[in-house]
Amino acid sequence: MRKGLQNVESSENNTYKIIAVDDEIGIVDSLSIFLKRTGYQFVGVTDPIEAIEKVKNEHFDLMILDFIMTPFHGDQVVEEIRKFNKDLYILLLTGHKDLAPPLETIKKLDIQGYCEKSDKFDQLLLLIESGIKSIKQMNEIKNINNQLSDTYEKLEQAYLESIETLRYTVEAKDIYTRGHSDRVAEYSVLIGKKLGLSEEDLKTLHLGGLFHDIGKIGVPDSILQKSSTLTDDEYSQIKQHPNIGVHILSNASIFQDILPIVEHHHEKFDGSGYPSRLKGNDIPYLARITSVADSFDAMTSRRSYRDSLPMETVISELKRCSGTQFDPNIVNLFLDILENDFSSIQEIMNKHK
Ligand SMILES: [Fe+2]
Ligand SMILES: [Fe+2]
Numbered sequence: 001m002r003k004g005l006q007n008v009e010s011s012e013n014n015t016y017k018i019i020a021v022d023d024e025i026g027i028v029d030s031l032s033i034f035l036k037r038t039g040y041q042f043v044g045v046t047d048p049i050e051a052i053e054k055v056k057n058e059h060f061d062l063m064i065l066d067f068i069m070t071p072f073h074g075d076q077v078v079e080e081i082r083k084f085n086k087d088l089y090i091l092l093l094t095g096h097k098d099l100a101p102p103l104e105t106i107k108k109l110d111i112q113g114y115c116e117k118s119d120k121f122d123q124l125l126l127l128i129e130s131g132i133k134s135i136k137q138m139n140e141i142k143n144i145n146n147q148l149s150d151t152y153e154k155l156e157q158a159y160l161e162s163i164e165t166l167r168y169t170v171e172a173k174d175i176y177t178r179g180h181s182d183r184v185a186e187y188s189v190l191i192g193k194k195l196g197l198s199e200e201d202l203k204t205l206h207l208g209g210l211f212h213d214i215g216k217i218g219v220p221d222s223i224l225q226k227s228s229t230l231t232d233d234e235y236s237q238i239k240q241h242p243n244i245g246v247h248i249l250s251n252a253s254i255f256q257d258i259l260p261i262v263e264h265h266h267e268k269f270d271g272s273g274y275p276s277r278l279k280g281n282d283i284p285y286l287a288r289i290t291s292v293a294d295s296f297d298a299m300t301s302r303r304s305y306r307d308s309l310p311m312e313t314v315i316s317e318l319k320r321c322s323g324t325q326f327d328p329n330i331v332n333l334f335l336d337i338l339e340n341d342f343s344s345i346q347e348i349m350n351k352h353k
Pocket of ligand 1: 265
């Protein structure tokens, strides 16, 4: 019975690979005999430099390391290894107490355990066994983590794809708005970059631009494509699109950050916009950026009821609406881009014709 149990244990041990480094060949040999008997895969090395190379090129789970060695000590070996491998479980074999490294060094180098060298390996074996248990747990956690992030990425990708399809459906309904969301996304990022926003904010601006009008899917085609003046009732239906958009996107955690853009891209700086009549700095900052990009694109694109406007008219409109429709700081910055970096704007226009 006991023998059977031992077999199970040693066949499990067989999956773990141990490397021992000691400049005394006698110690390496005894460890080799002892650990192979216990079932572990074992590699013994007497040269510290060779040990570092081996760890670089092969996978090991655990290292048993002598402290006093030539040409350099065990702590230096660990220092080298930790530069490229944080996972290796390291046990340090120390000489007599007065030759052991200070506890501070052991903690600093992320050494998991140490024991005094002796002819009997009982204490070392206990340390190895508990080390292997920790490694096993660490591996399990790693596996679960990897599986979770794989699943999350797949879900996120699938969701993005299905929403992307929705987005194209919106733009396919109306040839005049084709490319609109792509351009709004890129103009917004251009403004965000000039404002020195973080990578995360730029990502939100991009995604927000792509999906800001997604709610138009819920507005009848007959209204969206109408070339004559809209009735009050029709206009109030169009004004529903920010709320419909939020409704569509709000269930997915990946879209949480863009909801303020989707909801508030039609607010006006003086508080006369929709849906919430927010005023000034109460309008989310990224939504104020998207609003400038959105209006600029609306004016520079052809619509069912008019041709695109000449650039001078667009510029004077942007100036006229500074402080009423638009945040003056953002619109000033955008006017500055139009004046001094027009090629960036043109590039976006040409890319998404
Ligand atoms: Fe909109
Ligand atoms: Fe829009």
